[in-house]
Amino acid sequence: GAVVSQHPSWVICKSGTSVKIECRSLDFQATTMFWYRQFPKQSLMLMATSNEGSKATYEQGVEKDKFLINHASLTLSTLTVTSAHPEDSSFYICSATQATGTGGDEQYFGPGTRLTVT
Amino acid sequence: AQRVTQPEKLLSVFKGAPVELKCNYSYSGSPELFWYVQYSRQRLQLLLRHISRESIKGFTADLNKGETSFHLKKPFAQEEDSAMYYCALAGGTSYGKLTFGQGTILTVHP
Numbered sequence: 001g002a003v004v005s006q007h008p009s010w011v012i013c014k015s016g017t018s019v020k021i022e023c024r025s026l027d028f029q030a031t032t033m034f035w036y037r038q039f040p041k042q043s044l045m046l047m048a049t050s051n052e053g054s055k056a057t058y059e060q061g062v063e064k065d066k067f068l069i070n071h072a073s074l075t076l077s078t079l080t081v082t083s084a085h086p087e088d089s090s091f092y093i094c095s096a097t098q099a100t101g102t103g104g105d106e107q108y109f110g111p112g113t114r115l116t117v118t
Numbered sequence: 119a120q121r122v123t124q125p126e127k128l129l130s131v132f133k134g135a136p137v138e139l140k141c142n143y144s145y146s147g148s149p150e151l152f153w154y155v156q157y158s159r160q161r162l163q164l165l166l167r168h169i170s171r172e173s174i175k176g177f178t179a180d181l182n183k184g185e186t187s188f189h190l191k192k193p194f195a196q197e198e199d200s201a202m203y204y205c206a207l208a209g210g211t212s213y214g215k216l217t218f219g220q221g222t223i224l225t226v227h228p
Contacts, residue, residue, distance in 0.1 A: 034214070034215070034216070042220070042221075043204065043219060043220045043221050044162075044204070044218045045218075046215060046217070049215060093161075093162070095162075097214050106164050106167070107164070107214065107216060109161045109162040109163065110161065111161045112161065
């Protein structure tokens with residue numbers, strides 16, 4: 001089956017630094033990847049949609065200059081949290097789908113990355 | 119705007135009892151609806167989607183457009199069904215963007 005990996009699985013960084021999270025589709029080409037954020041005991045909130053070779057589309061309220069997304073290849077998307085602050089501490093999850101188009105495409109989820117900003 | 123509501127944050131049943139996880143949605147067009155499950159210490163995975171009209175692990179869900187609901191049901195719950203369940207909606211032109219409900223933690227007691 002389709003597998004999505006994330007690296008790192010957890011990271012601790014100091015306030016003011018930047019941290020990069022990678023999302024890879026291991027055995028399929030992902031034309032679209034999604035980045036979610038999940039607070040403890042809460043649902044997943046979509047942050048942005050990332051299409052290979054084009055700029056990411058951010059959801060309302062998500063700062064694109066703070067959460068930089070790069071989808072450079074069909075198997076890799078990266079999320080960089082710039083100038084991180086403690087309030088950015090969260091669980092970040094990516095998902096990938098094999099095709100663009102209507103909403104019927106299954107999304108394959110990564111295991112998530114726990115970010116803690118001290 | 120699209121919205122998904124799961125009114126129960128927690129649901130507890132005993133093994134062998136029927137279980138129903140409620141999901142209501144708000145969407146002006148024709149939605150695609152999904153149930154995702156997250157077992158303890160595992161990643162989110164698709165359980166079923168309404169267009170498939172299939173039964174997975176004994177679970178079924180029927181889209182009721184009149185009531186804008188997509189409740190998940192299983193006639194006889196098993197302990198291994200204990201997990202977090204998310205109902206999700208994708209709009210037809212949203213290129214796969216999913217809107218998730220708040221999630222329901224199902225606990226099946228022995």
